[in-house]
Amino acid sequence: MSVGIKINHAVKAYGDNVVIPDLSLEVEDGEFFTLLGPSGCGKTTLLRMIAGFNSIEGGDFYFGDKRINNLDPAKRNIGMVFQNYAIFPHLTVEKNVQFGLKNRKVSKEEMERDTKQFMDLMHITEYKDRMPERLSGGQQQRVALARALVIKPDVLLMDEPLSNLDAKLRVEMRTVIKQIQREVGITNVYVTHDQEEAMSVSDRIAVMNLGEIQHIGKPKDIYQRPANLFVASFIGRTNLVNAKLEIRDGEAHVVFADGYDLVMDNILPEEMHDQDVIVAARPEEVVINAEEGIHAKVDDSVFLGLNTHYYVLSDQVHCIHTEDKDDDRFELIQESMIDEIIPNGTEVRLRIKKEKVNVFTADGSKNIVKGVKNDKYLYGND
Amino acid sequence: MKFIKKLVSSAYFWLTMLFFYLPIIYVIVFSFNESKSLTRFTGFSLQWYQKLFESRSIREAIYYTLLIAVIATIISTIIGTLTAIGLSKSNKILRAIVLQINDIPMMNPDIVTAIGFMLLFTSLGVDKGLGTILLAHISFCIPYVILTVMPRLRQLDDNLAEAALDLGATPLQALTKVIIPQLKGSIISGALIAFTMSFDDFVISFFTSGPKVSNIAIYVYSSIKRINPTINALSTIIVVIVTTVLIIVNVVPMIKDRKTRGIEE
Numbered sequence A: 001m002s003v004g005i006k007i008n009h010a011v012k013a014y015g016d017n018v019v020i021p022d023l024s025l026e027v028e029d030g031e032f033f034t035l036l037g038p039s040g041c042g043k044t045t046l047l048r049m050i051a052g053f054n055s056i057e058g059g060d061f062y063f064g065d066k067r068i069n070n071l072d073p074a075k076r077n078i079g080m081v082f083q084n085y086a087i088f089p090h091l092t093v094e095k096n097v098q099f100g101l102k103n104r105k106v107s108k109e110e111m112e113r114d115t116k117q118f119m120d121l122m123h124i125t126e127y128k129d130r131m132p133e134r135l136s137g138g139q140q141q142r143v144a145l146a147r148a149l150v151i152k153p154d155v156l157l158m159d160e161p162l163s164n165l166d167a168k169l170r171v172e173m174r175t176v177i178k179q180i181q182r183e184v185g186i187t188n189v190y191v192t193h194d195q196e197e198a199m200s201v202s203d204r205i206a207v208m209n210l211g212e213i214q215h216i217g218k219p220k221d222i223y224q225r226p227a228n229l230f231v232a233s234f235i236g237r238t239n240l241v242n243a244k245l246e247i248r249d250g251e252a253h254v255v256f257a258d259g260y261d262l263v264m265d266n267i268l269p270e271e272m273h274d275q276d277v278i279v280a281a282r283p284e285e286v287v288i289n290a291e292e293g294i295h296a297k298v299d300d301s302v303f304l305g306l307n308t309h310y311y312v313l314s315d316q317v318h319c320i321h322t323e324d325k326d327d328d329r330f331e332l333i334q335e336s337m338i339d340e341i342i343p344n345g346t347e348v349r350l351r352i353k354k355e356k357v358n359v360f361t362a363d364g365s366k367n368i369v370k371g372v373k374n375d376k377y378l379y380g381n382d
Numbered sequence B: 001m002k003f004i005k006k007l008v009s010s011a012y013f014w015l016t017m018l019f020f021y022l023p024i025i026y027v028i029v030f031s032f033n034e035s036k037s038l039t040r041f042t043g044f045s046l047q048w049y050q051k052l053f054e055s056r057s058i059r060e061a062i063y064y065t066l067l068i069a070v071i072a073t074i075i076s077t078i079i080g081t082l083t084a085i086g087l088s089k090s091n092k093i094l095r096a097i098v099l100q101i102n103d104i105p106m107m108n109p110d111i112v113t114a115i116g117f118m119l120l121f122t123s124l125g126v127d128k129g130l131g132t133i134l135l136a137h138i139s140f141c142i143p144y145v146i147l148t149v150m151p152r153l154r155q156l157d158d159n160l161a162e163a164a165l166d167l168g169a170t171p172l173q174a175l176t177k178v179i180i181p182q183l184k185g186s187i188i189s190g191a192l193i194a195f196t197m198s199f200d201d202f203v204i205s206f207f208t209s210g211p212k213v214s215n216i217a218i219y220v221y222s223s224i225k226r227i228n229p230t231i232n233a234l235s236t237i238i239v240v241i242v243t244t245v246l247i248i249v250n251v252v253p254m255i256k257d258r259k260t261r262g263i264e265e
Helices: A043-051 A093-103 A108-121 A137-149 A167-184 A195-201 A219-224 A229-234 A375-379 B002-031 B047-054 B056-089 B092-107 B110-124 B130-155 B158-166 B171-199 B203-208 B216-222 B229-264
Strands: A005-014 A017-027 A032-036 A058-063 A078-081 A155-159 A187-192 A204-209 A212-217 A239-248 A251-255 A261-264 A275-281 A286-289 A294-304 A307-313 A330-335 A347-352 A358-361
Touching (some): A017 A043, A017 A058, A017 A212, A017 A375, A032 A043, A032 A195, A043 A187, A093 A108, A137 A167, A167 A195, A204 A219, A204 A229, A212 A219, A212 A229, A229 A239, A286 A330, B056 B092, B130 B203, B158 B171, B203 B216
Parallel strands (some): A032 A187
Antiparallel strands (some): A239 A251, A239 A275, A294 A347, A307 A330
């Protein structure tokens, strides 16, 4: 029986080193919930606290109504898929899948039926007598999933399950995982550092950084209206530019260094005062345009069929450098036109799609555009 | 030039082999000698083997040697394996310290260990006998077991035990069903090394056994003054046993390896 997960004010510390200071979240029954963040953000630590492999220094963890803080991993009724699969190397595929059922002392008929059902589901029945060392990465992944699911766990926990696969298999397996999760209807907590993977499989994502939740929401909401600058730059690519917010006659003007003035009608009322801001414009939110926009010159272009990527440099408006994007230039994605690709050196104007773009306070801590949906605050996080 | 090079290298090889094995071959050949001479082979006979098994003291020495080796092997293998598993889970500093300490008895000259044991037992007022020699053997065998099991443990994926636990296994089941099977090969090698170490130990046994118990090594030593070909016969048997064990240790993994590769082809 699948259940929801509730975490209230979790604390994780190693001695004096506090890794997770205070974290709360809820995962609904049957939800595909992803913990996403850079390495060292505490996502795997949190997952292992849910699994029972890490001690809990504070707070309460619930599966449904049952508090599980002090329950052994064996008694939590979880299925876990590890990054390196952790298939038992001395057992055949079938014996691996049966392992959990044997510990549960189910009847022989039930064991055979369930084993077969889940091996069929994962398409590994034909390998049932093989030893794990003779399986490919993708096949081992399927065995790990079958082994975790066959015990009908309350929750399925997955720790970077695709990171050891090559790019093609990764895309294939994430579809498989999503499909199986829906079919079985199980609550799934999934850990990854790959934002594209997270967006493609999740019902909701919690973006984490430095042990704290930054944003919880649907992939679309997180991508389009990120709660803060960290989320904006971690999810997808984005051009960050310093600008000034000026209020004139009750209208919000976002003014760039070269004087380009963007009138916005969706700034939060409480933020309607003159201030320095950071504008985050995704490559598809910047349009090459002749009439209005930031003055710039095409520096380079890459034709990718459907789209053409342009790298455009402005004399006065430089992009802020981030870990991901160490470049003064704007990155743009335009649908490829039937006419010529704009040659390098062409003078252009960059229009910013004001209905899509996000504007952050100068310290990056808050998105001041209306429409941010962040479930983080539902669960008692600050 | 090439011919000379080849000649030198093969001569070197055979001389080395001769140097290593001539004494053993000599012992084996003379164990079948008809006369009592240790230098002149007069004819084939099995009389020394017969005498060997007729001698009560020799039978007793063989019995004690095997008894001590078997018990010491079993106990040291269990303790050594569990210690290695425990160490692999403990913090780095403790592990480094314990492993260093573990190396000392192996590098120590046997005589130092032997005198240490003798003084310990004497100062504690323990009567030397089967118990003391067993204790000594168990303790000097443990380091070898730890040292053979440890590298395999290091290769082991930490998540295996966790995977077993989340699939509902108790910690004991995780140990017996998942961890131990992974270590099987190294545990067996460790046990066989412990067995041979115990089997052919003289110095430590001599100082810890007391007058009532003597193993083969002690017996051979004490009869060296009235040496006769029964010792040759006894040595031959020991060589056969030790060689067999060594062959098992070395060849079985090779066969196993070929078998698994065979399946793949």
